[in-house]
Amino acid sequence: MALSSQPVSLPWSDTAPTEVDVAIVGGGFAGLMTMVHLCRSMPQARIAVFERRPRGAPGVAYGGCDAEHLLNVPAARMGAFPSEPAAFHAWLDERFPGRWGAEDFAPRAMFGAYLSQLVAHELASTGAQVRLVRDAVAHLEPLHAGMELLLASGRTCMARAVLLGPGLPPARAPWARVDHGVARAALAADPWEACAMQGLDPRADVVVLGSGLTAIDIVLGLRRAGHEGRIRMVSRNGRLPLPHAVPGQTPVSMPLDAFGGGPRAVLHALRRAAQERTAAGLGWQGALDAIRPHVTAIWRTWTPAQRRQFMRHARPMWEIHRHRAPRSVLAEIERQLGAGTLVLERGEVVGLVPAADGAMDVSVRSPSGAVRTHRAARLFNCVGPAMGVRDSIDPLVGSLLRSGLASTDELGMGIRTDDDGLLAGGAAAPVWLVGALRRGELWESTAVPELRVQAARAAAAIVERLRSAAPVRAAADGGTASQLPTGGR
Numbered sequence: 001m002a003l004s005s006q007p008v009s010l011p012w013s014d015t016a017p018t019e020v021d022v023a024i025v026g027g028g029f030a031g032l033m034t035m036v037h038l039c040r041s042m043p044q045a046r047i048a049v050f051e052r053r054p055r056g057a058p059g060v061a062y063g064g065c066d067a068e069h070l071l072n073v074p075a076a077r078m079g080a081f082p083s084e085p086a087a088f089h090a091w092l093d094e095r096f097p098g099r100w101g102a103e104d105f106a107p108r109a110m111f112g113a114y115l116s117q118l119v120a121h122e123l124a125s126t127g128a129q130v131r132l133v134r135d136a137v138a139h140l141e142p143l144h145a146g147m148e149l150l151l152a153s154g155r156t157c158m159a160r161a162v163l164l165g166p167g168l169p170p171a172r173a174p175w176a177r178v179d180h181g182v183a184r185a186a187l188a189a190d191p192w193e194a195c196a197m198q199g200l201d202p203r204a205d206v207v208v209l210g211s212g213l214t215a216i217d218i219v220l221g222l223r224r225a226g227h228e229g230r231i232r233m234v235s236r237n238g239r240l241p242l243p244h245a246v247p248g249q250t251p252v253s254m255p256l257d258a259f260g261g262g263p264r265a266v267l268h269a270l271r272r273a274a275q276e277r278t279a280a281g282l283g284w285q286g287a288l289d290a291i292r293p294h295v296t297a298i299w300r301t302w303t304p305a306q307r308r309q310f311m312r313h314a315r316p317m318w319e320i321h322r323h324r325a326p327r328s329v330l331a332e333i334e335r336q337l338g339a340g341t342l343v344l345e346r347g348e349v350v351g352l353v354p355a356a357d358g359a360m361d362v363s364v365r366s367p368s369g370a371v372r373t374h375r376a377a378r379l380f381n382c383v384g385p386a387m388g389v390r391d392s393i394d395p396l397v398g399s400l401l402r403s404g405l406a407s408t409d410e411l412g413m414g415i416r417t418d419d420d421g422l423l424a425g426g427a428a429a430p431v432w433l434v435g436a437l438r439r440g441e442l443w444e445s446t447a448v449p450e451l452r453v454q455a456a457r458a459a460a461a462i463v464e465r466l467r468s469a470a471p472v473r474a475a476a477d478g479g480t481a482s483q484l485p486t487g488g489r
């Protein structure tokens with residue numbers, strides 16, 4: 001694909017069409033790549049992508065980062081299309097020859113540039129009418145042969161099919177029920193918002209809630225922005241992610257039946273495989289990489305009770321082994337911990353009290369029950385999304401569940417779909433889902449290698465449905481009808 005090397009900004013506008021063939025909720029990787037597949041299969045379709053955030057780069061992971069935040073997946077696995085996993089690395093290498101190897105972790109902002117260039121190229125060459133709209137979708141209402149989208153701006157849009165690509169809905173901030181009075185400016189509920197670090201005294205002490213990949217990114221981002229004060233990471237398990245393997249090790253592959261049985265048996269097999277690798281002088285990480293292609297298949301064989309057992313007892317350890325950090329990143333974190341400028345504290349925040357100069361006094365209870373209080377000029381919420389979708393504060397997810405259009409899996413971790421992403425349940429509405437909200441049934445449904453397959457599959461299912469379906473018509477008033485053009489590349 002001939003793409004220029006310049007970063008591009010996509011043509012977002014505030015004007016929403018009143019009627020389209022496909023409405024896409026979310027302008028991240030999931031939404032944009034589904035849009036690309038749809039453009040290629042239905043070159044005359046009318047498509048609208050709705051995005052509620054005002055930022056330029058696509059999605060949460062590639063939009064809020066600075067130039068040095070790194071991907072957690074090697075460049076050669078980040079291609080946007082299932083058939084071309086190495087395409088992102090090829091794109092990088094064409095522009096910066098030799099700078100990043102296939103197994104290197106490139107900056108996330110580079111991936112944002114790759115994705116937006118790919119989308120801009122598609123928009124310029126497709127015959128489809130695509131509108132990128134800055135608005136939040138608040139509610140979906142079934143029509144006779146389609147859906148009506150109610151937007152946060154008060155406008156509406158009718159669509160013959162809807163693709164949901166909303167990422168993971170935000171959790172309630174840990175201080176949501178605390179009366180934080182005048183110290184509101186000290187609370188950064190979304191650490192990726194541009195304003196999260198604004199106005200912060202560079203010598204002040206701050207608290208980062210969480211110790212996972214996002215917390216690490218925020219610590220390093222603060223330092224790059226010149227923050228000199230002490231940073232305290234507070235988390236329930238007090239564990240950092242583990243490092244990726246040293247590059248260049250031969251990948252291992254293991255058959256699915258090496259991981260039979262319930263969570264205990266699978267983790268036992270995994271531990272044994274990791275021990276065999278370390279005994280051979282190789283990284284334990286290879287064992288995790290070997291199970292990864294089978295994770296969804298294994299998860300699907302487990303009963304709800306077994307899944308619950310895994311979530312309760314094994315998830316924290318799974319997370320730090322599975323969601324690893326580049327070695328260079330962890331080396332810098334270790335350096336700061338050694339210097340005492342960064343502190344990692346195991347415990348739970350039990351109190352927030354406004355203090356002088358707009359700061360907060362943060363009380364942390366350790367596992368032994370002792371409570372210590374720290375003054376923080378800012379608190380960064382890096383605890384991640386809610387594990388239960390019903391705990392989310394997202395208006396659209398709440399509305400989908402209340403209206404019965406969507407239903408949750410047995411553990412309430414995500415939204416149920418069929419294998420193509422079509423929402424499961426009684427409603428039979430033409431609504432598909434791509435992304436992490438499918439984790440209840442797939443468990444691995446987070447990163448580009450999974451989402452690029454989901455996007456292609458959901459797009460194919462939407463095309464098939466639209467080619468055989470009737471035009472959209474409002475249920476109550478007979479509304480306007482549209483014709484979906486057929487044909488494809």
Ligand SMILES: Cc1cc2nc3c(=O)[nH]c(=O)nc-3n(C[C@H](O)[C@H](O)[C@H](O)COP(=O)(O)OP(=O)(O)OC[C@H]3O[C@@H](n4cnc5c(N)ncnc54)[C@H](O)[C@@H]3O)c2cc1C
Nearest residue numbers: 026028029030052059060071072136137166167435447448
């Ligand atoms: C900090 C961080 C680092 C990551 N690093 C990597 C990595 O290195 N490699 C990797 O493969 N994956 C990584 N991931 C996972 C990453 O999230 C996925 O790769 C992918 O980008 C998810 O895309 P998405 O479109 O599903 O979700 P998102 O990127 O979250 O995009 C969803 C979009 O939908 C919008 N939206 C939600 N609801 C509505 C609504 N009702 N109306 C309108 N808009 C709405 C949101 O504003 C958001 O922009 C990372 C994630 C994070 C948070």
